[in-house]
Amino acid sequence: MTNEIHRHLDGELPAEALAEEDRETVDEWDRMVASFRQSAPHGSAPTWLEQRVMAEVELLPERGVLNRLFAWLVSPAPVRVSPLAAALVAAGVVFVLMLPGPGTAVPEPGASTSSAVEVVYVQFLLNAPAASSVAVAGDFTEWQPSFTLEDLDGDGVWSGRVPVRPGVHGYMFLVDETEWTTDPNAGRYQDDGFGNQNAVLAVGTSS
Amino acid sequence: MMSPVERTDAQVVRDVLSGDRDAYRFLVRRYGSVLQGHALRMTDNPDDAADLVQRAFVKGFKKLASCRDPDRVGPWLFRILANFCKDHVRSPRRSDVSVTMLSGALRGGSDPSSDAEGAEIRTRVWGALDALTPEQKEAFVLKHVEGRTYEEIAAVMDMSVAALKMRVHRAREALKGLLEEYA
Numbered sequence: 304m305t306n307e308i309h310r311h312l313d314g315e316l317p318a319e320a321l322a323e324e325d326r327e328t329v330d331e332w333d334r335m336v337a338s339f340r341q342s343a344p345h346g347s348a349p350t351w352l353e354q355r356v357m358a359e360v361e362l363l364p365e366r367g368v369l370n371r372l373f374a375w376l377v378s379p380a381p382v383r384v385s386p387l388a389a390a391l392v393a394a395g396v397v398f399v400l401m402l403p404g405p406g407t408a409v410p411e412p413g414a415s416t417s418s419a420v421e422v423v424y425v426q427f428l429l430n431a432p433a434a435s436s437v438a439v440a441g442d443f444t445e446w447q448p449s450f451t452l453e454d455l456d457g458d459g460v461w462s463g464r465v466p467v468r469p470g471v472h473g474y475m476f477l478v479d480e481t482e483w484t485t486d487p488n489a490g491r492y493q494d495d496g497f498g499n500q501n502a503v504l505a506v507g508t509s510s
Numbered sequence: 511m512m513s514p515v516e517r518t519d520a521q522v523v524r525d526v527l528s529g530d531r532d533a534y535r536f537l538v539r540r541y542g543s544v545l546q547g548h549a550l551r552m553t554d555n556p557d558d559a560a561d562l563v564q565r566a567f568v569k570g571f572k573k574l575a576s577c578r579d580p581d582r583v584g585p586w587l588f589r590i591l592a593n594f595c596k597d598h599v600r601s602p603r604r605s606d607v608s609v610t611m612l613s614g615a616l617r618g619g620s621d622p623s624s625d626a627e628g629a630e631i632r633t634r635v636w637g638a639l640d641a642l643t644p645e646q647k648e649a650f651v652l653k654h655v656e657g658r659t660y661e662e663i664a665a666v667m668d669m670s671v672a673a674l675k676m677r678v679h680r681a682r683e684a685l686k687g688l689l690e691e692y693a
Contacts, residue, residue: 309675345550352564356534433600
């Protein structure tokens with residue numbers, strides 16, 4: 304198939320712009336797609352689905368207190384604040400910020416006083432052919448899966464460059480937004496305190 | 511008390527996470543048929559499809575706290591199901607369906623309205639999909655059989671439109687290659 308055919312099938316190119324040979328291919332393709340659509344299986348959920356799912360759900364152990372606390376913490380909830388209370392809190396914050404500090408931090412001998420933070424870009428790789436998404440999270444992201452890896456060529460290897468500050472960091476991959484996965488190719492691992500192993504990444508400075 | 515239809519997805523998720531596990535049935539009712547339809551088209555087997563949908567809902571319940579956007583719990587459940595479907599497609603089975611069955615249907619000319627021929631064509635075209643990788647099959651089904659837009663699929667599958675297009679293009683090429691090989 305030519306690139307023009309793909310663009311036409313993607314709705315980006317009108318049929319009139321195609322060469323005669325490509326139009327024949329498109330006609331053939333349309334017949335094939337029609338066959339798929341005509342014969343596609345359809346059906347609604349079986350009547351027993353809800354009953355079986357709920358029966359299985361009922362058998363699951365109660366969520367732990369920590370899990371429920373976590374869920375409560377991460378679930379958005381409306382907060383009502385009166386304008387007066389908001390103004391008082393804001394004034395208090397400004398007052399505290401204007402107080403002189405207990406002392407000025409003195410840089411240690413040899414430490415850089417520059418405010419610029421050195422960042423090293425680290426290439427992360429995970430072979431996950433069945434995955435639909437892979438993100439990386441670690442203490443350098445405060446364990447938020449904010450960096451998404453990509454599999455542009457569809458070969459199942461997900462990769463991406465992530466800025467990391469020098470130091471030793473624990474990290475994990477989050478596959479399909481649900482499965483925390485330890486990097487099988489990490490050089491070092493550490494216990495995360497919850498029965499899993501975090502991969503460990505050591506990033507040195509460039510100097 | 512709010513009726514099921516009045517509860518938003520986010521409210522249901524919040525209720526379930528707060529301990530009202532019975533509220534989860536509203537998500538099963540809301541998304542059961544959509545998930546079943548996709549599972550059917552991926553497996554071509556109603557029993558397998560229903561089993562996968564059931565497993566997806568149970569896994570969704572277990573992992574509900576990790577759903578980052580409760581307003582989009584439907585696509586999140588769909589993604590769980592889609593992965594189950596791909597694993598199912600990847601598992602060795604239905605080896606009796608040969609790609610050589612492709613030729614007639616892909617050339618066209620038969621009348622699918624005839625029961626016998628329709629059944630034969632159905633076997634051929636859906637057997638053809640098994641020659642694709644699970645990812646290609648999923649992309650082809652979502653795009654060309656279910657008729658979803660690239661943007662819609664990319665949002666559900668949490669991948670870029672560019673990467674998705676490449677996957678669909680490869681699925682087309684693969685099917686076209688089979689057509690030429692067995693015509």
